[in-house]
Amino acid sequence: MKALLSIYRPRFVVAVVYMLQSEEYRAGRYLAWLWRTRDFSRVMIRRQLILTKPARLLLRSLQAGMAVEYVVSLLLVYVAWHHQAWGGVILALILMAATPVIWAHLIVAPLIAGRWFVIKPRQWGKVRQAERIFANHSGAKIAIAGSYGKTTMKEILAIVLGEGHKVAATSGNKNVPISHASFARKLSGDEDILIIEYGEGAPGDVSRFARITHPNMGIITGLAPAHLDKYKSVAAAGEDIFSLADYLGGKDVYVNSDSHALESFIKPEYVTYSSKKVGGWSISKVNNTLEGLSFTMKRQGKTIEVDCAMVGKHLVGPIALAVYFADEMGMSEDQIKEAVSHLKPYEHRMQPYQLNGAWIIDDSYNGNIEGMKAGLAMLKELKATRKIYVTPGLVDQGPEEKPVHLALGEAIKKANPDKVVLMKHSVTDYILEGLNGYGGELIIEDSPLDFYTHLDKSVAAGDLVLMQNDWPDQYN
Amino acid sequence: MKTIAVIFGGCSTEHDVSVITALASVIKPLEMTKRYKVVAVYIAKDGSWYCSERLKDIKLYQSGRLDEFLAREPKVKLDINGGFGLIRPGKLGGKSLHVDLVFPAMHGTHGEDGELMGLLEMANVPYVGCGVAASAVAMDKVLAKKVVEAGGKIKSTPWTWFYDYDLTHSTKNVMAAINKLEYPLFVKPAHLGSSIGISRIEKESELMNALEVAAHYDNKILVEQGVENLVEVTLPIMGNDELVLAQLEQPLTKPEDFFDFDTKYMQGGKKGKGTKGAQGYSQIPADLPKELYKKAQDVGLGVYLALGCSGIARVDMLVDTKAGNVYFNEVNPFPGGLYAHNWAKQGISNVELVQKLVEFAEERFAKRGKYETVFSTNYLKQF
Numbered sequence: 078m079k080a081l082l083s084i085y086r087p088r089f090v091v092a093v094v095y096m097l098q099s100e101e102y103r104a105g106r107y108l109a110w111l112w113r114t115r116d117f118s119r120v121m122i123r124r125q126l127i128l129t130k131p132a133r134l135l136l137r138s139l140q141a142g143m144a145v146e147y148v149v150s151l152l153l154v155y156v157a158w159h160h161q162a163w164g165g166v167i168l169a170l171i172l173m174a175a176t177p178v179i180w181a182h183l184i185v186a187p188l189i190a191g192r193w194f195v196i197k198p199r200q201w202g203k204v205r206q207a208e209r210i211f212a213n214h215s216g217a218k219i220a221i222a223g224s225y226g227k228t229t230m231k232e233i234l235a236i237v238l239g240e241g242h243k244v245a246a247t248s249g250n251k252n253v254p255i256s257h258a259s260f261a262r263k264l265s266g267d268e269d270i271l272i273i274e275y276g277e278g279a280p281g282d283v284s285r286f287a288r289i290t291h292p293n294m295g296i297i298t299g300l301a302p303a304h305l306d307k308y309k310s311v312a313a314a315g316e317d318i319f320s321l322a323d324y325l326g327g328k329d330v331y332v333n334s335d336s337h338a339l340e341s342f343i344k345p346e347y348v349t350y351s352s353k354k355v356g357g358w359s360i361s362k363v364n365n366t367l368e369g370l371s372f373t374m375k376r377q378g379k380t381i382e383v384d385c386a387m388v389g390k391h392l393v394g395p396i397a398l399a400v401y402f403a404d405e406m407g408m409s410e411d412q413i414k415e416a417v418s419h420l421k422p423y424e425h426r427m428q429p430y431q432l433n434g435a436w437i438i439d440d441s442y443n444g445n446i447e448g449m450k451a452g453l454a455m456l457k458e459l460k461a462t463r464k465i466y467v468t469p470g471l472v473d474q475g476p477e478e479k480p481v482h483l484a485l486g487e488a489i490k491k492a493n494p495d496k497v498v499l500m501k502h503s504v505t506d507y508i509l510e511g512l513n514g515y516g517g518e519l520i521i522e523d524s525p526l527d528f529y530t531h532l533d534k535s536v537a538a539g540d541l542v543l544m545q546n547d548w549p550d551q552y553n
Numbered sequence: 554m555k556t557i558a559v560i561f562g563g564c565s566t567e568h569d570v571s572v573i574t575a576l577a578s579v580i581k582p583l584e585m586t587k588r589y590k591v592v593a594v595y596i597a598k599d600g601s602w603y604c605s606e607r608l609k610d611i612k613l614y615q616s617g618r619l620d621e622f623l624a625r626e627p628k629v630k631l632d633i634n635g636g637f638g639l640i641r642p643g644k645l646g647g648k649s650l651h652v653d654l655v656f657p658a659m660h661g662t663h664g665e666d667g668e669l670m671g672l673l674e675m676a677n678v679p680y681v682g683c684g685v686a687a688s689a690v691a692m693d694k695v696l697a698k699k700v701v702e703a704g705g706k707i708k709s710t711p712w713t714w715f716y717d718y719d720l721t722h723s724t725k726n727v728m729a730a731i732n733k734l735e736y737p738l739f740v741k742p743a744h745l746g747s748s749i750g751i752s753r754i755e756k757e758s759e760l761m762n763a764l765e766v767a768a769h770y771d772n773k774i775l776v777e778q779g780v781e782n783l784v785e786v787t788l789p790i791m792g793n794d795e796l797v798l799a800q801l802e803q804p805l806t807k808p809e810d811f812f813d814f815d816t817k818y819m820q821g822g823k824k825g826k827g828t829k830g831a832q833g834y835s836q837i838p839a840d841l842p843k844e845l846y847k848k849a850q851d852v853g854l855g856v857y858l859a860l861g862c863s864g865i866a867r868v869d870m871l872v873d874t875k876a877g878n879v880y881f882n883e884v885n886p887f888p889g890g891l892y893a894h895n896w897a898k899q900g901i902s903n904v905e906l907v908q909k910l911v912e913f914a915e916e917r918f919a920k921r922g923k924y925e926t927v928f929s930t931n932y933l934k935q936f
Binding site for chain 1: 581900903
């Protein structure tokens, strides 16, 4: 009842605009949230609405529209009552009761109209302009696609190749055509290398990105269940990702063979990279600790010792590929070593830090099962007095939701931490099913934010805590 | 699910420290155990008792609207018949709440000094921390020194004491006793903690002012001789029979900047190297030679046992590093913030710490229940 009544709270309007803002005003995702949510009083947990100009406009429009509907409904009740038209009274009351629901839907109309009649045409212009910039750019254009590991691969490449070349890379995880267009406009034209990340989300995305950015090299980082609401199957996502290889005609395509789901897509003409080898280089003496990662690369009498502050064996392949590229592009051994030494953990991606004497590995940007398994393998490997694993599970797994979380539960059981903290969500039961037979301490946490805020109170010297993924408010 | 009442605040100069201890180091970690229903029981500075969920929120105290809130809140009544209960008055007859265990988070007078523990003993409810006698003795620095020194093994630096009455009526005697000590001297109110009212004096001309400051806070005044080549250390200890030691902790202050309230709680330890209030001003473990470290641990344990402490306490000691002597300084029967930062270094998280303290309380209560308290006679019939 409390949840049902939450649509009549004054904060409901703010929650609606907050979620529109969180979903970057995308009607489809907003409506999916609206239809999924039961209790609107528990929406703004992590952040608050930022009153930007569009947000303020939407807020005022919603408030005004709802106020008008309430007044009209009341007038209708009065008139119907006066004329003893009881059916009309009931109808007016229903109209009044439905006001928040009606306006929560009506508000997307101007967004859809604005997107199709204002934003899209403007964006198409910018993308067409970007397409010309990319086509005429003389630098090497490396496209990076995959369900996971794209941003990390891009950052590693940019740092390593940047030591010997002028490199430009798309920023953060800005990886859709409009951000590619924005990236293109900022190019000076004299860059040696462009690194462009592709953020696929629906069938056809990757080939479209390739047509816009004209890559001459492609890296495929991995395949795992992601965006299955649109792709429907992992195989379909794989087909889309490998359209990059098709665009390149199979030439200069680099594929991560550590990602088992990619195996069936690999063709002989592709170059594979992994934690064991890359393009004729063999990799040995891998040493992974919380202080950093080191390994040795050898090819035809040439040896490169790699040593950096990044953490996680799953990074051996991407770093080795960057070293391979650097070598192929004529960088000296000293330049490569120097460049690699600058690699550091990225925020929220296998980022270790100390708290109260405990080691915390913040992997809260990890959003795919392969990455989760890699982190869990590391948790199992490292030594600690007490190991703690924290996760809410994964989002956007579509029809794979159950098998993925069963697999996650099994992977957790295999890593055998002393304590598992699951942030309570819709997938918790699946993880628990996979965890069946786990003998350690198990905690189901109702308030994730509270747990994260007070993490210092539950850890002590000797503890090793791995925190994987974090669900934004949209999924609560 | 058991109900634990955390009692904090109180009519004490350390009222504010108690609020921080309760909210940050006791209530939240207890809730994080997911094993207890935690009730916040706040004693206002005027001695009134309140119980409300909102009292768990630090923003209420920071907002400056606490008095306004308390004016609207009903004061709770205590029921100590057959346990410890809280009665929240209301228009429909009020609401009573049975409490299974009490976690006193009080500092200073009327809370840490055994008064509250006496009430809880009468209510026959298990409670966390030292009992009545240990709390009362520990919170009287003079009594604590007498009890500890009576064993003959542990020493304090030379010291003397007197009542504030003596200061005005037998000044000569007081001065004669003090003159037997060597400067620098420390003048302390005998019953206060958190270094309130303490002065460090270098010469006689500063003495009277320091004595007057101490007498402003307490009727019993302690004067101690300073220690040369000083390293000040503190040792948190927990347990009833089997004791667990935290690490020896060394405040990072120069001897002339002794560890006063301002340094401990207000400046974030800026006189030392730390940055985080009471948790950032010290070095853990203390920088002492192995032998002296062990000696300090033994002295700490000896003091804990001599005073009959249970649950948790913290023993402060003064170490003359050249002479290799460890002197007993004082005992805190309820350390500020539980010294959770130190226990964390020892591998015990704040959540585990409060859990252990609850278990110690239950263990002591169960043990006490084994003793016979009723003795049948026909004395009354014969009277």
